[in-house]
Amino acid sequence: MPPSLEGPRRGQPRRNQTGPENASNAPPTQPIDPNITATIHQIMSEMLPSLVAQTVEALRQSDDGEDPNLVNQPSETQGQGTDTGGNSQEIHLWLERFHKQKPRVFILAATPVDAEDWIIHLEKIFRVLGCPDHIRVELAIYKLEGDAYCWWHVWKQAHTGVVDIGSLTWEEFKELFYQQYFSNSDKDAYGREYATIRQRDDESISDYMARFLRLASYAGIIAGIASYQTEKFKWSLNGKYRSKLINQNFTTVAQVVDAARNIERERLDTIQFKGDKDKKRKHDGSSGSFNRFKSDNSDKRRFGGSKFSGSSQSITSSNPSVTTPPIVCKECNLPHRPSPCLRMTGSCFNCGQRGHLANWIKSKLDKACPDYS
Structure with missing residues (x-):
């Protein structure tokens, strides 16, 4: 019986046609150029943040009840900015970069210098980021809080319909800001201070x-x-x-x-x-007074409680406001008041009079000090 020319019956699996006998019919495979792969990865990495931002914005718009298809459509004022933020996607990207620089908020200015410092602080960030002019105004308004934002809100309400707030430039915003917080009268006052400036005594x-x-x-x-x-x-x-x-x-x-x-x-x-040096002198003086006090006490014990140490006390009692501590004499090596040494003048060591000596001093004179007891 001749072989059947019909194909495989229904329900039977088709045989694999990729066997060795059909290998010659397979299309040839070529390796992918690594440069093309790198280019594709680079393009995708650049597009990914934008796609994520568009997706997030579309979801936010859909939650608010707006049409997500209108998010990516350019507005008529794109590139000029509006008072409500202009293109929301552009503001979102700039705001994220702006927050990474940790800008300061402005509530009020204690002095005009504080207002100028805040403007200089923002301009440094804008210059580094390369912010366009209309974005600078939007970001600066975003950092106004408290009294400062109340001022801007009142000004905006008063000039709606009179001034195109959406096309306000950065220089125009600075002029309005300085009129409120750093007026010409303040600048004139600083100019007069510069004309008569002098360094204060307590100023470094x-x-x-x-x-x-x-x-x-x-x-x-x-x-x-x-x-x-x-x-x-x-x-x-x-x-x-x-x-x-x-x-x-x-x-x-x-x-x-x-x-x-x-x-x-x-x-x-x-x-x-x-x-x-003064601290050291005071320290040495206190220790020296303590040593002299010990010396005086030892002298009293040595000479039997004589009135020798009373020489320094007599100075204090005569003038209570002045106290002169005794010093060690170079002639007799004993402490006494700052006056001529009694040994050199031949005077009595007890009363200071001449003609007799203290009886505790060995001498050939028979007359002793009448004050000695």
Whole structure:
């Protein structure tokens, strides 16, 4: 019986056609170029943050009841910004980068200097991140809190329809901010202070330099060129520094500061050395008084309770406000008041009179001190 030409019956598994006899019909395989693989990975890594941000924003919009398809459509004011944040995706990305720099919030300014310091702090972050102009305004408004945000809210309500708040530039925002927290009258006051600036007695060189340079920045063209500022800084120093620098020539304020700091360090070292020396002298004096007290007591015991130690007490009793401690005499090697030594003058060691001696001193004179007991 001839073989059947029909195919495999229904229900029977088809035989594998990839055996050795059909190996020649398989398509050839080629290795993938590693450069192409690296390029694909790089493109995907760059697109992944954007895709994640778009997905998160779409989910947020859907939760709010908005159409997620409108999230990625460019708005008419994209690139200009609006008062409510402009393009939400762009603001979201810039806000994330901005928060990583840990910017300070602004609530109120105790002094006008605090307001300017906050603006300078934000501009440093904006310059590093490369923020566009309209994004700077949005991020600065985001960091206003308390009284500062109330001021901005009131100003925005008062100028709605009069000023295009959505197209407000960074320079315009700074001008509005300074009108509120750093007015022209404040700048004029700092300029007048710069004109009559002097270093205070309790002000260090570093503190005075910081105050001088800050006031010079407020004074503007009134501060003068570098050589004028150098001379003004030198002549406005305290007399204890100016007297040593007056005949020296400097070209910059930094040179004057460096020389004045050396004088300041020398003065501090001298004061510290004198303080240590005075402490040592007091310590030596207290220990010396204790030793003299022991010597006086030993002398009393030695001479049988004589009135020898009363020589120093007589000075105190005559003038209670003045107390002169006894010193050890180089002639008799005994402590007595600062007066001519009685042994050298031939006077009595008890009463100080001449013509007799104390009976506890061996002498050829027969007359003893009548005050001795």
